[in-house]
Amino acid sequence: MSTRPMAPRPRSSRQPSLLVLLLLTGCATGGPAGSAGHYAQTTDSATSGCLRNPACYTTPPGEEAIIPWLSRATSAVRATTTVAMMLQEADIKIIERALTDCARAANEQVNQEDEELRGQEPTREQCKKVVRREGTREVTRAMELGTKKHALALDCARKVFAERFSENVRVEPTYQKDPNTGQWRWINPEQVEEWLQLGLTSKLWGALVPDIVLHASGNPNQAQRVYDFKFPCPADNAPSWGAYAKGHPHHPKNQEKMYADALLGGKSKPKPITPKGAQ
DSSP, rough: OOOOOOOOOOHHHHHHHHHHHHHHHHHOOSOOOOOOOGHHHHHHHHHHHHHTTTGGGGOTTTOOOHHHHHHHHHHHHHSSSSOSOOHHHHHHHHHHHHHHHHHHHHHHHHHHHHHTTTTSSSOOHHHOEEEEETEEEEHHHHHHHHHHHHHHHHHHHHHHHHHHTTTTEEEEEEEETTTOOOOEEEHHHHHHHHHHHTTOGGGTOOOOOOOOEEETTEEEEEEEEEEEEEEOOOTOOOOOOOOOOOOSSSTTOHHHHHIIISSSSSSSEEEEEEEEOOO
């Protein structure tokens, strides 16, 4: 596979992305996720292989954490604020910056490894190109690139928050509406995995699975912020939220509306995370 180096950028704006990019390159293993749909990503993605490989997430003695600025920034925040049930604004800014670095690194890696793009952003014409069909569904270049970037960004987020903010951050958490109370509740990943292994996917019909949820310490049911990774194609497009198809229990709402109402109680809106930042 041929590659072409990208134009250098100033060190101050480039360093975090390179560190995350190295993390992604070292940890991404295996082929594409299975065909069991969105939930398969929680158990069949490259993350599963990486988490079984200690080299992906351990740090040699005497060396800094994989993302040094995150380690230093977190220590500074913790030294000046008391750990509360809810994250402080300073914490949230640190987390949003880390998520942006993951999105930027994933975007750069996929574009760099693509034989046609060779490190360049895809053009509008390239984004619209249909690359294959899956039944009656046309898969465009934008969809194909977005899927690869999305998987890498999620893997990156899992590594970044494996220790830092682990009590307040969930990656791809599953929420279901309790039919008795009408409240949306977090479902333990072990329960989700058990249902998937038993083929009981109907139990997950209508569940919500945002990419990232910030919540009160140790309590995923008290959501504070919700984020989804978005990779607009071309890059100057505005990020968009997926609409639920006719026949889906959440139709005609879209992801943004459901996350805002069900998880955030209508008090705030979820944010897309793109390579350009939290928007």
